[in-house]
Amino acid sequence: MKDENEAGMNRTGxxxxxxxxxxxxxxxxxxxxxxxxxxxxxxxxxxAYEGESEPIGSVPSPAxxxxxxxxxxxxxxxxxxxxxxxxxxERLAFERSGIRLYELLxxxxxxxxxxxxxxxxxxxxxxxxxxxxxxxxxxxxxxxLGADPTAETPAADHAGVKxxxxxxxxxxxxxxxxxxxxxxxxxxxxxxxxxxMLVELAEGMGLKEMAAAFRQANAQEGMHLEQIRKWWEGLxxxxxxxxxxxxx
Amino acid sequence: xxxxxxREKGTRLEDQQFDWRDLVRAPISKLDDDAFTRVRIILMNxxxxxxxxxxxxxxxxxxxxxxxxxxxxxxxHFQQTLINWLLPPDQSAxxxxxxxxxxxxxxxxxxxxNEPDPYQAQVYRFGMLxxxxxxxxxxxxxxRLDGKDANNILQGYTDIRQGRPTExxxxxxxxxxxxxxxxxxxxxxxxxxxxxxxxxxxxxxxYYMNVGPQFADPGARMLYAEIAAIEEQHVTQYGSLQDPxxxxxxKWLLHEAMEVYNYHSCMRQEENPRxxxxxxxxxxxxLGQLHFVMxxxxxxxxxxxxxxxxxxxxxxIRFESHRDYIRETLSLELPLRAQGIRFITADQESPQSPxxxxxxxxxxxxxxxxxxxxxxxxxxxxxxRAQAESMKLV
Numbered sequence: 253m254k255d256e257n258e259a260g261m262n263r264t265g266x267x268x269x270x271x272x273x274x275x276x277x278x279x280x281x282x283x284x285x286x287x288x289x290x291x292x293x294x295x296x297x298x299x300a301y302e303g304e305s306e307p308i309g310s311v312p313s314p315a316x317x318x319x320x321x322x323x324x325x326x327x328x329x330x331x332x333x334x335x336x337x338x339x340x341x342e343r344l345a346f347e348r349s350g351i352r353l354y355e356l357l358x359x360x361x362x363x364x365x366x367x368x369x370x371x372x373x374x375x376x377x378x379x380x381x382x383x384x385x386x387x388x389x390x391x392x393x394x395x396x397l398g399a400d401p402t403a404e405t406p407a408a409d410h411a412g413v414k415x416x417x418x419x420x421x422x423x424x425x426x427x428x429x430x431x432x433x434x435x436x437x438x439x440x441x442x443x444x445x446x447x448x449m450l451v452e453l454a455e456g457m458g459l460k461e462m463a464a465a466f467r468q469a470n471a472q473e474g475m476h477l478e479q480i481r482k483w484w485e486g487l488x489x490x491x492x493x494x495x496x497x498x499x500x
Numbered sequence: 501x502x503x504x505x506x507r508e509k510g511t512r513l514e515d516q517q518f519d520w521r522d523l524v525r526a527p528i529s530k531l532d533d534d535a536f537t538r539v540r541i542i543l544m545n546x547x548x549x550x551x552x553x554x555x556x557x558x559x560x561x562x563x564x565x566x567x568x569x570x571x572x573x574x575x576x577h578f579q580q581t582l583i584n585w586l587l588p589p590d591q592s593a594x595x596x597x598x599x600x601x602x603x604x605x606x607x608x609x610x611x612x613x614n615e616p617d618p619y620q621a622q623v624y625r626f627g628m629l630x631x632x633x634x635x636x637x638x639x640x641x642x643x644r645l646d647g648k649d650a651n652n653i654l655q656g657y658t659d660i661r662q663g664r665p666t667e668x669x670x671x672x673x674x675x676x677x678x679x680x681x682x683x684x685x686x687x688x689x690x691x692x693x694x695x696x697x698x699x700x701x702x703x704x705x706x707y708y709m710n711v712g713p714q715f716a717d718p719g720a721r722m723l724y725a726e727i728a729a730i731e732e733q734h735v736t737q738y739g740s741l742q743d744p745x746x747x748x749x750x751k752w753l754l755h756e757a758m759e760v761y762n763y764h765s766c767m768r769q770e771e772n773p774r775x776x777x778x779x780x781x782x783x784x785x786x787l788g789q790l791h792f793v794m795x796x797x798x799x800x801x802x803x804x805x806x807x808x809x810x811x812x813x814x815x816x817i818r819f820e821s822h823r824d825y826i827r828e829t830l831s832l833e834l835p836l837r838a839q840g841i842r843f844i845t846a847d848q849e850s851p852q853s854p855x856x857x858x859x860x861x862x863x864x865x866x867x868x869x870x871x872x873x874x875x876x877x878x879x880x881x882x883x884x885r886a887q888a889e890s891m892k893l894v
Binding site: 409420 | 526529530531532588589590592644645646647648649651652715716717718719720880881882884885887888889891
């Protein structure tokens with residue numbers, strides 16, 4: 253069984269190179285030339301690129317689906333749907349990747365190579381399936397608005413970039429169940445905030461039915477977060493040897 | 501309009517200059533630019549990488565060419581930088597991989613359709629069906645690891661379905677060599693094709709070798725290891741299509757002509773004006789480099805380079821979907837295997853043949869490409885869409 257807290261030969265710190273480390277530090281601060289200027293140079297260069305850069309992409313226009321667009325535009329009562337569609341696309345991408353993240357965590361639970369604490373397979377699978385249902389809800393909502401659920405919106409693209417680190421953590425065979433849970437916690441925290449805003453946006457646009465369905469999904473996400481946080485806290489305490497103290 | 505490469509002198513080598521802001525430009529949009537803009541960027545990056553690789557090898561073997569090679573190579577290096585840096589950072593390594601396979605499939609499809617030598621055309625079709633399978637395997641991986649749809653990259657131009665299964669593509673080295681064209685009789689287009697596809701495949705191999713270990717997932721690490729091995733075989737295959745009797749200078753000249761041809765093809769079809777201007781500029785740079793090498797050939801080898809080059813460039817490479825042609829090729833040539841330089845059908849391959857034994861040993865603990873794509877069928881919006889369909893709504 254894996255234990256990431258086992259003491260070993262970690263060589264990254266200065267303390268592991270007692271003599272050479274001191275020489276190295278001294279050499280960097282002696283009378284040696286350094287590159288002129290300060291770290292603001294980098295900021296100025298970045299600002300120049302920001303000034304020249306186009307956005308990463310556009311939200312596909314719902315008007316491209318003509319038959320549906322009319323109904324959708326009526327539903328939206330004159331609101332510009334682009335930002336809303338972008339957010340829906342983001343949640344859809346995030347939920348879909350979230351399903352895969354949970355599958356990776358379920359795999360770690362089944363492989364049983366590290367402590368899983370209070371986490372149980374049945375609940376993990378239930379959460380994974382609820383994420384799948386949320387994905388379906390978002391897909392259907394986009395279709396109702398006359399938008400293309402297969403399109404990758406800019407916010408969906410950003411979501412993909414942000415999720416990459418979580419996938420790397422969870423798909424690494426060296427990471428423990430706890431480390432996977434830690435990654436899932438980030439996903440659930442972001443997901444909760446995302447759903448909260450979706451409810452508000454749907455309400456603001458007068459999409460009552462959609463807002464009600466989103467509220468229900470948001471409530472489920474709240475339960476996911478609560479559950480994950482509980483398992484996560486339990487494992488942190490267990491590893492720190494505080495489990496009994498807390499229980500007592 | 502045809503380009504007269506013998507008359508058009510392009511930009512003089514000494515005027516081919518860069519600065520860092522010129523080299524590091526705003527990238528293309530992963531979401532809004534056409535998939536073939538990305539394909540062109542990948543292809544041209546590969547051809548520039550091939551130019552550098554060839555020119556380094558040439559310099560090791562030819563003392564008198566070292567200085568002119570170093571001068572041209574410096575420009576080729578910067579051309580490659582400018583082009584490769586056009587790829588956007590929100591395009592993950594796996595998404596870039598999908599685009600690499602799309603480039604391999606569609607460009608090889610065009611080449612096989614337009615190759616005048618029937619044997620060489622057969623070789624391209626043979627390789628194309630293998631790259632086609634790689635696209636299917638990587639798409640499955642992206643769906644199942646990241647929850648992402650490969651078609652967001654492919655934009656509906658290229659099918660995602662099984663080709664010649666990757667697990668049977670593993671061959672013994674002796675079955676990867678092919679019969680070369682003969683320099684005296686081969687059409688110039690045959691030569692340009694062989695260099696283009698060899699370079700493209702070599703960059704794919706090198707890309708997979710670099711990004712493979714960046715994945716945490718063992719499935720991804722195994723799949724990249726397996727498909728990189730096939731790309732290595734493809735470089736062996738396509739590299740052997742070229743006549744080894746060509747002189748170093750002759751090969752260099754043809755490489756420059758190939759670059760002109762490809763940049764010109766890109767220029768003719770590019771819709772993004774910002775990128776089109778790069779293809780125009782580099783067509784002119786390559787013409788300048790070609791004429792520089794033509795002069796070297798006249799002075800060093802005392803040969804007339806015009807005899808080796810087409811007066812007019814062949815029709816440009818068509819960057820477009822070859823869906824119907826690929827389906828037809830799949831239906832006719834899927835079961836082909838290689839035996840020496842010949843192609844045979846799967847039932848003609850003896851279980852004791854070098855390739856059958858080689859394959860058996862490599863796959864003896866399972867095949868990553870089979871495992872990753874087990875039961876996989878692409879659907880718009882990923883395979884999770886079908887699962888979600890059958891679920892009760894919240």
